[in-house]
Amino acid sequence: MTLSLDTSVSDAALARSLDGDFTSRHAEVNGIFMHYVTGGSGEPLFLLGGWPQTWWQWNMVMPALARHYRVFAVDLRGMGGSSKPVDGYDKKTMAQDIHELARHLGLDRIHIAGHDIGAMVAYAHAANHPEATAKIAMLDVAHPDDGWSSFGLLPESDQHVESVIESGTRSYLWWFALNQVNNLPEVLFEGRMRLLVNWLFNRQAKDPDSIDDHSREVYTHAYNSATAIRAGNAWYKAFNQDIMDAQSYSPVTAPLLALGGAESNYIYLRELMPAKGTDVRVVEIADCGHYIPEEQPQAVVDELIAFLGELGSIR
Numbered sequence: 001m002t003l004s005l006d007t008s009v010s011d012a013a014l015a016r017s018l019d020g021d022f023t024s025r026h027a028e029v030n031g032i033f034m035h036y037v038t039g040g041s042g043e044p045l046f047l048l049g050g051w052p053q054t055w056w057q058w059n060m061v062m063p064a065l066a067r068h069y070r071v072f073a074v075d076l077r078g079m080g081g082s083s084k085p086v087d088g089y090d091k092k093t094m095a096q097d098i099h100e101l102a103r104h105l106g107l108d109r110i111h112i113a114g115h116d117i118g119a120m121v122a123y124a125h126a127a128n129h130p131e132a133t134a135k136i137a138m139l140d141v142a143h144p145d146d147g148w149s150s151f152g153l154l155p156e157s158d159q160h161v162e163s164v165i166e167s168g169t170r171s172y173l174w175w176f177a178l179n180q181v182n183n184l185p186e187v188l189f190e191g192r193m194r195l196l197v198n199w200l201f202n203r204q205a206k207d208p209d210s211i212d213d214h215s216r217e218v219y220t221h222a223y224n225s226a227t228a229i230r231a232g233n234a235w236y237k238a239f240n241q242d243i244m245d246a247q248s249y250s251p252v253t254a255p256l257l258a259l260g261g262a263e264s265n266y267i268y269l270r271e272l273m274p275a276k277g278t279d280v281r282v283v284e285i286a287d288c289g290h291y292i293p294e295e296q297p298q299a300v301v302d303e304l305i306a307f308l309g310e311l312g313s314i315r
Contacts, residue, residue, distance in 0.1 A: 009218045011035060011081050014056055019063040026081070029100040032088075035081030036074040036101070040066025043134070043314045044107045045304075046098060047073040050116020050141070051232050052197055053291075054080035054222045056215060057115065060297035061304075068305055069111070074098065076121060078231030080222045089234035090241040091117075091143065095124035099132055108132065109314045113304060115139035115293060117235045120242065123276070126252040134314045137257040137304060139292045140265045142272055143249075144242040151176060163203030165263050165289050175200075179236035186226035193229070194220040204290040206263045211294050255279040257307045259300065261288035281307070 015024040015037045022039035037055050045065060047058045055073035065071050075082040077094050088094070098121060102110050111134045114122030119138035126133040127143075155161050155172040163171065178185060189196055197219050201211045223229055256277040260266030266284045274280050283303055288296045 009214075009221045011037065011055075014059070014218065015039075018059060020066050022062065022066070024081070027101055027104050029104050030088075030093075030097045032077055032083035032085055032097065034074060034077070034083070034097060034101050036072050037062075038070070038072045040069055040071045042069040043111060043308070044102070044105075044109075045069040045071050045111045045113065045308065046102070047071065048076060048098070048112060048114035048118025048121050049073075049079065050114075050118050051235060052193070052200065052223050053116075053219050056080075056218045057291070058293050059215075061293050061300050064297075064301045065304065069308070072101075072105075074101065076118065076235075078228075078234055084227050084231035087234075089231075090238040090245065091120045091124040092128055092242075092245050094121045095128055098125055099129045102132065109134045111135050111137075111308050111314070113137040113139065116141050116290075120144065123252065123256075124242075124245070126254040126256070126277075127246075127249040130253055133252075133254040135255045135257070135308055136252070137259065137307060138269075138273075139259045139300070140261050140269070140290050142258075142269060142276070143246055144239045145246050146243060147272075148239060148243060153177060165203065165206055171204075176236060176239075179233040185233055186229045189223075189229050190226045191224055193224045197223070201291065204264070205295055206261070206287055206289040207295060211291060215294070251275065252277045253279070255307070256281070257303065258282045259285050259292055259303060261290055261292055261295070262286050263288060264290045 011024040015022045020039050024037050026033050049057045055075050058073045078084050112122040119141040120143045122136045123143040126136050159170045159172040161172045202208045258269045258273045260269040262284050270282045285296050285299050293300050
C-alpha cells in the first residue's frame with residue numbers, strides 16, 4: 001500500500017520547528033544511510049532513541065542541550081529516516097554505525113545518551129569502541145544480558161499485564177515475544193500503527209499526555225509501513241546475539257550514568273548497573289514512567305549537564 005507523507009511530520013519540518021538552529025541531514029556510513037538532526041556547539045553529544053520512536057523523542061531536551069553541546073539526534077539503523085536493511089540489527093553492528101558516523105563527522109570521541117534500544121547501542125559503543133567513547137548515559141534500559149533469557153512466555157502471578165505504572169508490580173513484556181514473530185506483525189499493524197503507539201504510551205508513561213498527539217503522529221508515520229515494522233522488530237530479534245556478544249564484554253570504563261523512571265526501571269537499574277562499569281551512577285527520575293526524555297525533560301537536561309560537564313571532559 002502507498003502511505004502519504006504529512007509534511008508537518010517530515011524530518012526537515014520537525015527540525016525547523018525546534019527552538020534554535022537545527023538541521024536535518026544524512027550520511028552514508030557502514031553501508032547504510034543514517035539520518036540525524038544536529039544543532040548547537042561544544043563537545044559532541046549523540047542522542048539515540050528507541051522503539052517505537054525516532055530522533056523526535058529528544059525534541060523537548062535538544063534546545064536546552066544545544067546551548068551546551070553540539071547535539072546529534074540520530075535515527076538508528078531501521079528507524080525513521082535511516083536505512084532499513086535486511087540485517088545488522090545486533091547492537092554491536094549498530095554501535096559500529098554510530099562510530100563510523102562520528103568518524104564521518106570528524107569526531108574522535110563522543111558523549112552518548114541513549115534511551116531504550118538506544119541505551120543498548122550506547123553501551124555497545126562503550127564496550128567495543130572505548131577509545132572513542134567519552135561518557136555514556138543510559139535511560140531506563142540496560143544492554144541485553146543472560147538474565148533476559150529467563151523472561152517467561154506467560155506472566156507470573158505478580159507481573160502486571162496492563163502497564164508498568166503500578167507500584168510494587170513488574171511489567172509483562174509481551175511485545176518482546178510478538179516482535180520475534182516473522183511476517184505477522186507487519187500484516188497486523190501496517191497502516192494501523194497508531195493502535196500500538198497509543199497502547200504503549202498510554203500504559204508505560206506516568207502521564208500519557210506527556211507524549212502529545214503530534215508526537216504520536218510522528219511515530220505513527222515512522223512505523224506505519226511493513227518495512228518499518230519489520231526493521232523495528234529486528235532490534236528485538238537480535239537480542240539473542242546481543243546476549244552472546246555481552247558475554248565477552250568487560251565492565252565499560254567510560255563514566256556511565258543510568259537514569260531510571262521511578263514508575264519504570266529504576267530499581268532494576270539500581271541493582272544491575274553498578275557491575276556493568278567501573279564508574280557508574282544510577283539516578284531515579286521521579287514521577288516518571290519509561291519515556292523519560294518526554295515525561296521529565298528538565299530532569300534529563302539537568303542530569304546530563306551535571307554528568308557531562310560544560311567543557312573539557314573530552315580529551
